Amino acid sequence: MNKWFKWACFALLIIFISETKAQEKVTVGEKQILFSKILKENREIWVHLPKTYDDNSISPAKYPVIYLLDGENNFEYYAGMTDFLSRPPYADLPECIVVGIKNTERTRDLTPTKSQKKSPVNPNLILFADSGGSENFRSFIQKELKPFIRKQYRTQEYSVLVGHSFGGLFAIHDFLTHPDDFNAYVANDPSLWWDHKILISKTRDYLEKNKKFPAKKSLYVSQADNEEQQKNWNSDMTQAINEFRTIVEQNGTLNYKHTFFKGEVHGTVSYPGNYEALKFIFNGFRTNIKEFAKSPEQLEEKYKTFSDTIGAEFIPSESYLNIIIKFMKNNEFKNAETYFMNLKNKLYPDIQ
Structure with missing residues (x-):
């Protein structure tokens, strides 16, 4: 009886080990919590490391870093996208570290000015009342998040900022006001209608002062099929993006690409936009x-x-x-x- 009991326990152990191995999870990244003295709050970030990062058979390498706004919406697919596009021998880009920044107060962090827009339903109500904090958020990224990432991970001095909607607004504003923050910027369907198209005015002012855009910087802008698909759902956005495109393309000094995605709406354009943006920014790598x-x-x-x-x-x-x-x-x-x-x-x- 004792013999059969031992065999039964051994069989159960084998089954347990097999099931444990079968249930091993494939993880996309790791979560980090960083307290921001600038924003006075904890910020959650998600980090995806390249497949070769922990490969002990090769020398420890350094990797470019992509900072991804609205991390909770974009991180999972974006991490897989970078892995796919960087796989040898068909790589369109180098392997990259992806840092997804999860939101707390999205409107506050991503908009450059305080909103004065009144509600069409209630004129006494100001829409986006918590807006206008992008300069603080920019300081958090540059002075706290980037040093944290450099300390924790092996990073190369090449970085990309990726944003959508208000995030795209933030990316273009950062490009115009602090162009040395990143090497490349991606703005998917950016909310350039914000504050009476203030960034259109800033773009004109920038070129009037500097005559041309900074050398060896890249900016990619995607545009959704909003107006055509949704019967003037947001004509202000469409007009503002087109105005920005005209100004940049007429100047002709920036490594710039604009893509209109027929059939994609505001909520879906980031996926194809980010794919095309990566191939554009790293054009010539393959x-x-x-x-x-x-x-x-x-x-x-x-x-x-x-x-x-x-x-x-x-x-x-x-x-x-x-x-x-x-x-x-x-x-x-x-x-x-x-x-x-x-x-x-x-x-x-x-x-x-």
Whole structure:
């Protein structure tokens, strides 16, 4: 009896271990809580790390950082999107750390001025009464969040700000007032109607003073099919975005792209907008592994050209070099294999 009891316990243990392994979760990221002295509140952020971040078989790398507003709405799909677009050997962008910023008082944080807009139903009621705190929120990102991320994670000095609606308004306002905060900005269907189109005036003022936009900065703007789909649901937004586009494109000094998404409305445009924005910002990053068999030096040349264009230094990742070396070995391109082995040893000398 004792023997059968032991066997039964052993069988139950095996089943428990098997079920535990079967229930292992795939996690998208990790949650961090950061107390902001500037905002006087706890801020919750979600961080997604690249797949190679904890790979002990390669040298510890540094990664660009994407700061994503409205994190609670966008983080999960955006993290997967960056992983998909950065997978070698077809990568359209380098692997990135994604930092999703969860909202507390969204209108307060993302709008640049205090609202004076009266309710059409009740003239005594001011809409968006808690607005106008974007400069404080900007200070939180620059003085508290970015240093926290740099301390906790291995980051490269290249960053992107992504926003939608009021978040897009915030992104464009930050670009106009503090263009050195980020290397690239994404504004999906930005609320440029805000405060009698104040950012349209700021854009004109900026160009009147500076004549041209900052060099090696990128701005991507997506526009939803709001007016056409919803019978003038928000014609002010449509007109303001079109005015902004005209001013920027006529100046012609900014790495700028505008995309109108037919059939996408305000609440859905971020997904296709963010996909196209990533490909636009990192345009020129993709390489063709087959070309390197005959001309292996092309890889370094392409990365140098890309780095010069984007305004930050990027080198081939060790994981990508391993893929290239394996490809050359399997296809018996001996000279190319030797070239890339030497390049790997030069760029990553600590790994034998």
